[in-house]
Amino acid sequence: MSTLETASESPPQDTTMDNDAPTTPLLDVTGLRKVFAGANRAVEALQDLTFTVSRGELMCLVGPSGCGKTTLLRCVSGLLAPTTGAVTLNGAPVTEPPRGMAVVFQEYGRSLFPWLTAWQNVELPLKEKKVPRGERKRLVTEALDAVGLTESRDAHPWELSGGMQQRVAIARAVAYEPQVLLMDEPFAAVDAQTRGELEDLVRALWQRLGVTVLFVTHDIDEAVYLGQRVVVLSASPTVVLDDVPITLPDERDQITTRSLPQFAELRAAIYELVQHAKNGYRPQPDTEHPS
Amino acid sequence: MSTLETASESPPQDTTMDNDAPTTPLLDVTGLRKVFAGANRAVEALQDLTFTVSRGELMCLVGPSGCGKTTLLRCVSGLLAPTTGAVTLNGAPVTEPPRGMAVVFQEYGRSLFPWLTAWQNVELPLKEKKVPRGERKRLVTEALDAVGLTESRDAHPWELSGGMQQRVAIARAVAYEPQVLLMDEPFAAVDAQTRGELEDLVRALWQRLGVTVLFVTHDIDEAVYLGQRVVVLSASPTVVLDDVPITLPDERDQITTRSLPQFAELRAAIYELVQHAKNGYRPQPDTEHPS
Amino acid sequence: MTAIAWGRKLAIAAGLPAVLVGIWWLATAGSTSVYWPPLSTVLETFAPTWLEGRLTSDVLPSLLRLAAGYALALALGTALGTVIGSWPTVRALTEPALEFFRAIPPPVLVPIFILFAGIGDGMKILVIMVGSVWPILLNTVEGVRSIDEVLRDTARCYRFRRRTRLVQLVLRGASPRIVTGARQALSIAIILMVISEMFAATNGLGFSIVQFQRSFAIPQMWSGIILLGLIGVALSLIFRACEARVLAWYQGQRAAQR
Amino acid sequence: ACGGGESEQAGGGGTDEVTVGVIPIVDVAPIYLGQQQGFFAERDIELTLETSQGGAAIVPGVASGQFDFGFSNMTSLLTAQTQDLPLQVTGAGVATTGDVDDDFGAIVAPAGSGIDDASDLSGRSVAVNTLNNIGDTTVRHTVEQAGGDPSDIEFVELGFPDMPAAVQEGRVDAAWMVEPFVTIATDQDAEIVASNFAATHEELAVAAYFTSTELAESDPNLVDRFTEAMNASLDYAQDNPEQAREILGSYTDIDSATAESLTLPEWPTEINEESVQLLADLAVEHGLVESEPDVQALLP
Amino acid sequence: MSVATATRTPQAGARRRVPDSVLGLAGLAGVAVLFELVPRVGLVDERYLPPASVTATALAELVSDAAFWQALTSTLLGWALGLAIATVAGVVLGIVIGSVPALRAATNSTIEFLRPIPSVALIPLAVLLFGADLRSTLILVVYASFWQVLVQVLYGVADVDPVARDTARSYRFSALSQVRTVIWPTALPYVMTGFRLAAAVALILEITGELIIGSPGLGNAIATAQSSGAVATMYALVVVTGLLGVGVNVLVRRTERRVLRWHPSVRREVAA
């Protein structure tokens, strides 16, 4: 599996996000609250979320099922208006999807255009970005190759297995070379081996392009392996339970990193946090860690 | 989380499957081959699969993404006609979905009826099975409770998170009390903690009702933890790569079982097999294990 | 496809019509009723009535007007439907007014069309268009409204330009329903082709049928009705060929064995 | 109301229910008047009048026995006769005034159009309500008699109500219309070019009441009573034009001013056979029918 | 095209306070103004297309006339009856034909043959069978509107999600339950559209039938007004038919908002 070796040839990046000093937070989420008011039930999905993400950071989000990770990602991407609170990207409030952002949706199957082949699905956003034809062809080929779908490039989504569909969605985001990458359980449907390869793909992309990544996952090993930071969310109504810095070396490797004792420690700590979250533990105001 | 304690009250089971001696294989898959012939491409998803599953067995299926696990499950369930080969259930060839079978589809989102609430989705198959009202109510309540969705019972699928949708699909299968249960990556969208609970739910159901379970997963730990046997499939075009018996004690437990040295061994062996499969290794005729 | 498969297909398609024609033939065989002439008589009059000159003098002009009216309806219906389906406000604003016009019988509207478009082909094309635009419009609106949200979000995230969004998301997403509407509009257009020729016409298929009817040339009238039906079948075959191209992905998806 | 065959004999003391298909125009004023005056009730006929847009619905209705009687123009009846429809004329309906300057049907052209008499119509477009019917045959005949060439007139089919507008806006060069549209059009600066009915034959029988041969044979008594009542009505209308104008308001929406000024037709009780033969000849000549209609058989 | 943005952002939510009914009335008022202006500024002659105000006066006269209400009632009755028959027949046959592929293949050519035959061409036949009474018009109404429903239902049935269909099959839903629980809900949006189309077509045919055959009703009144040159009265009647159409649509939309609450088209607009 190639890892997009052609880093140096990537096109000049969109400038909208580069006009700030590199240390300022790129993304600022303040007091975010979202209530879904349906006809017969109102659900407070997010109660009060506040955190920041610096430029070029790789942050993982974990939390119990249904706690509001998808909702948070949709607010950050400007697809959903929060009930109160604000999302600021690069100093500007986010009201619609910002330029240079790519999202891998949890509902990967529905996010692919059924009338386009795998190749066309990956290519379309590049066309939109006005990437010249030759460059486009290279990016699409590489992305499909990186996710192992070279042979299925002419298949329509409904001719692909679940995992293959998900990989098309990943290839689309990867080929787009975004500045901000939001991924919502992107590897849920692929096998362990492929998963490892895709994890390395994301890290390679992140290191090569300096992308800021928000990565939602249920796999705690994955969160620890990938992230620089892991934010743990409480159960619904959701607040931030903890923000764990991952102090592993930057050069990571599926075998060695995962066998570090530090890895096991972090893993255990976060597992315990999620368990707490699942069981309804909520931080008291001014309390930092669960007992 | 309750574990459907009311085992003794379950209704008398359908008799179609009980007329054989308990040692005969319940399910017999012979020379199964499936070619998808599209307009511009033909894919040989399954090349030649042969295996049997005994009554009351819990078998896990693993294999690289896109190798044909879903296709296999669909052939077994009678939803898809194989190109050649045969599936026999209880001595009778399977040509349409047999009685007393439940399937949890990989595309959980699309398998829920959007016009019904979570409760109604779970209840509908029971209505079809003519389960009396009171009994039905009990089964649905218990199943939703077991997957932790008691509070969202009146929500429509699109008001639920991905993991919640998947749990509704699981609850539907569980409440149905099937004799054969086919599950296609049923826990892909739920968090680690919930996943463990659901694994225990499936094992409890299996032990209580003597269900025969075919369980597709990407998580090798899960396959080892759950199964009595793990069948490893090769990459496409697919054959059976290996059939690993899981020699763990029948009483399993998330903490102790997973920390058994035997668990780690099995896990490592299967991981290696999948890796082989992924890299295109195929068994030579009369060769049993990869080097 | 093999010859046998083709044969089977043909047999299935032609089976029921053959039975129905047989019944018709038998039921009217000895008929003396002026209005139900024997089918044999109708068929005998078919060739002399239509094949000797009327094909170019009446059928062709009708078909040309039909094509023009239908094409306009298709363009207008899709365009308007896309706009109305995309913005709920536009829909709320225009829907009652459109429903108002939709409920008015075309024959009653003809005098107004004559006022604006005269009595030539323009008026007839207008009648065909106005009558057949509705199924396309309604279906387009509903199709656009029900496009999958995740797909919409995807398009927004990747910041598709208006044009791309229109073509790749809205139109293609709604295309199964647009095609449904177009299919329905086709037969309505044929009906309106006849109705439009009841006003200020001097030639045309509908005109001829009405003339036969008025001069009590019943077998000829029946042969005209049969011709209309045949045209309907032929056009629907053409339509299906187009549909198979435009909706290949959709039909594949719905038939997909997964 | 349907099924004339079942109607009992008047001798039985019952009343016959009779349905008549008519067109809501000036021509049928007598039957409404007769109904009002009780001419039908006197003869044990309970009359129901059903309005249709034209002969296209009335002729089949009568032929199939759904209407007992109907009202239609003579050329339609002649055409139906050649197609072997079992119809029988029972009595006169309406006829031309015979006055070429003042008839209830006329060819009308915009003022100053250069069309001064019928011969000027050659090469022009003329609107008629239905093609290949009494309108265009009589117009052709009129043009021919005036010395023009009828072969290159372009006839256009247009409903009477749309004609005044079409003439005024120049969509057609001229139009053949009947009352009240002649009055409406002339009120709007159009001019009468010729009166085609009167010019064709001064006693032209334009339309008639008719029934099916079946009813005529099975219940001649009823047919006779209907014809008697009808003739009484025609005479009454002929003698009381003011009442005829008045009754228009009951079954049409013609406004009263127009009703006052429009030209009423003649309502004789006799059908001028010679004029019908002329219509038959014209129908043959202009290719409306393939065979010679049997005028004798059609008329009572 | 900012398809979805409008409803999502909170500002837009605040802007869209104006209720739909008000917007709809505004739209109708716009049409009325147009029809007032077009003849007034002399685009067409007032005598042939009277301004809206003149038509309104004629309409006011009409509604005070008992005969008008009689005509309206018989039109509505014939229309409702025909529409009901056509809808039920169209839905039932559509589901049966649509869910049995062999039937679909066998009937296809026949359906395509019958559909384009204009109801108007059937008028002589209808008259022949039933004369000028209600049933003739009823036949026309049913014949014409039946196809509207049928075709929509056929396409609706074809729209069933394969995964949902498989779910129903795997739980061994009986054929009838599959229709009730999977096919019907999927086809429902199509049925709605079919019904809306059929409602208008039925009204059109009811009125055209009355117009030409002469069975009692609004159409007959229009014919009388037409042949008397009473232009304003005629347009007043036309306005009435148009308003009937608007009324029907309001009802359908209401129903839709109730029964299609789960459908993306509705839930996006109601919730968000």
Ligand SMILES: Nc1ncnc2c1ncn2[C@@H]1O[C@H](COP(=O)(O)OP(=O)(O)OP(=O)(O)O)[C@@H](O)[C@H]1O
């Ligand atoms: N459109 C909606 N209408 C109503 N409630 C909603 C809607 N979308 C989400 N919710 C509710 O909001 C809560 C959070 O949902 P969300 O999808 O963000 O969870 P999640 O963290 O992504 O879960 P998962 O890991 O299972 O995907 C859930 O309780 C869900 O029921």
Ligand SMILES: Nc1ncnc2c1ncn2[C@@H]1O[C@H](COP(=O)(O)OP(=O)(O)OP(=O)(O)O)[C@@H](O)[C@H]1O
């Ligand atoms: N309807 C179809 N038409 C054509 N090809 C198909 C179709 N369904 C599946 N395939 C192909 O068959 C192969 C096996 O697909 P399948 O869905 O069974 O894989 P899988 O093992 O379930 O994978 P995953 O773990 O990713 O879900 C894939 O290569 C896929 O592209």
Ligand SMILES: [Mg+2]
């Ligand atoms: Mg989620």
Ligand SMILES: [Mg+2]
């Ligand atoms: Mg799969």
